[in-house]
Amino acid sequence: LASEFEIIRRYFDRPARSALLGVGDDAALLVPAVGMELVATTDLLSEGIHFRSGADPRKLGHKALAVNLSDIAAMGATPRWALLAIALPAADERWIAQFAEGMFALAARHDTELVGGDTTRGPASGPITICMTVLGEVPAGLALLRGGARPGDDIWVSGELGGAALALARPGIAAAAMRLDEPEPRVALGERLRGLASAAIDVSDGFAQDLGHILERSGVGALVHYDRLPRFPIDDPELERRCVLSGGDDYELLFTASQGARGEIEALPAEIGLALARVGSIQPGDPKVVVLDAQGRPIRVAPGFDHFAP
Numbered sequence: 167l168a169s170e171f172e173i174i175r176r177y178f179d180r181p182a183r184s185a186l187l188g189v190g191d192d193a194a195l196l197v198p199a200v201g202m203e204l205v206a207t208t209d210l211l212s213e214g215i216h217f218r219s220g221a222d223p224r225k226l227g228h229k230a231l232a233v234n235l236s237d238i239a240a241m242g243a244t245p246r247w248a249l250l251a252i253a254l255p256a257a258d259e260r261w262i263a264q265f266a267e268g269m270f271a272l273a274a275r276h277d278t279e280l281v282g283g284d285t286t287r288g289p290a291s292g293p294i295t296i297c298m299t300v301l302g303e304v305p306a307g308l309a310l311l312r313g314g315a316r317p318g319d320d321i322w323v324s325g326e327l328g329g330a331a332l333a334l335a336r337p338g339i340a341a342a343a344m345r346l347d348e349p350e351p352r353v354a355l356g357e358r359l360r361g362l363a364s365a366a367i368d369v370s371d372g373f374a375q376d377l378g379h380i381l382e383r384s385g386v387g388a389l390v391h392y393d394r395l396p397r398f399p400i401d402d403p404e405l406e407r408r409c410v411l412s413g414g415d416d417y418e419l420l421f422t423a424s425q426g427a428r429g430e431i432e433a434l435p436a437e438i439g440l441a442l443a444r445v446g447s448i449q450p451g452d453p454k455v456v457v458l459d460a461q462g463r464p465i466r467v468a469p470g471f472d473h474f475a476p
C-alpha cells in the first residue's frame with residue numbers, strides 16, 4: 167500500500183513550470199505578473215452532497231477543477247495555479263490515479279499548474295471530501311464584479327441552461343449527464359469580457375437566483391424573456407422551466423453589458439466558439455427578477471439551490 171508521500175509524489179507532484187516553487191516544500195512560491203491582480207477562489211465537493219458515492223473519479227477530478235475555473239472565468243480572470251486538499255477514507259490508488267488524470271487533463275487545457283495541497287485520511291467509510299483552490303490573474307482594475315449592472319444594460323447568457331438539472335431529474339440522458347459531470351468552464355469568454363461586461367457571475371445555483379445576486383449587488387431589477395433563454399432540449403415544459411430557471415450546476419456565464427457593447431459581444435461567438443444569447447434587460451428598482459413568457463405573462467420562478475434551505 168502506498169504511503170501519503172508516495173501518493174503525493176506519484177499522482178500530484180508535477181514539475182513546476184511557471185511557479186517559482188511548486189509541490190514538495192512547505193508551501194508554493196508564486197510570482198504574479200506585473201500589473202496583475204491575484205484572484206483567489208475555492209470550492210469544496212463532498213461525497214453524498216455534491217456527487218454520489220461511486221461517481222467516476224476521472225469526472226470528479228475534472229469537475230473539482232472546473233467549478234473553480236468557472237469562478238475564475240466569472241471574474242474575467244486567467245487561471246494560473248491550483249491547490250488540492252483531499253480527504254479519503256482509504257488510499258485507493260486506482261481511484262486517485264483516475265481522479266488526477268481527469269484533473270490534469272482539464273488543467274493542461276487551461277494552462278493551470280497544481281502547486282500544492284494536502285492529502286489526508288478521512289474517517290473510515292466517511293465521505294470523500296475534495297477542496298480545490300484556484301488562483302488566477304486579471305489586469306488591475308478590470309475584474310468583472312457582480313455590482314456593476316446598470317439600468318438599460320443587456321443581460322446575456324452563454325451556452326445552454328438546464329442540462330445539468332435535467333441529468334439529476336432524469337438520469338440516463340448522456341448529453342445532460344455530460345453537462346452535470348463534465349462542465350466546461352467558460353474561461354476564454356471571461357477573459358474576452360474584460361472591459362466589455364458591466365457585471366458577471368457563473369450559473370452554479372440556478373439562472374434566476376444567480377441573476378438575483380447581480381441585482382442585489384448592483385441595486386437594480388431585471389426583465390427576462392423566457393423564450394430567449396438558451397435551453398437544453400427538454401420535452402416536458404414544466405420540467406424545462408424548472409431546470410432552465412432554477413437548476414444549478416450549468417456553469418455558464420451570465421453577464422450584463424451596456425447596449426453600446428452589443429456589436430462587440432455579437433462578434434464573440436464566432437471568435438471563441440460559444441453561443442451567446444441576449445435574454446433581457448436590467449431595470450431600475452427593486453432587485454427582482456421578472457421572467458415573462460412568450461405572451462408577456464410573468465412566470466413563477468422556483469427557488470434555486472441553497473444548501474441550508476429550510
Ligand code: ADP
Pocket residue numbers: 174178179188189190191192193194249250251252280281282283284285
Ligand atoms: P505539510 O506537512 O507541510 O503540510 P505535506 O507533507 O502535507 O506538507 O505536503 C508535502 C507537499 O506536497 C507540499 O508541497 C504540499 O503542498 C504537496 N501536496 C500534498 N498533497 C497534495 C495534493 N493532493 N495535491 C498537490 N500537492 C499536494
Ligand code: MG
Pocket residue numbers: 283284285
Ligand atoms: Mg500537509
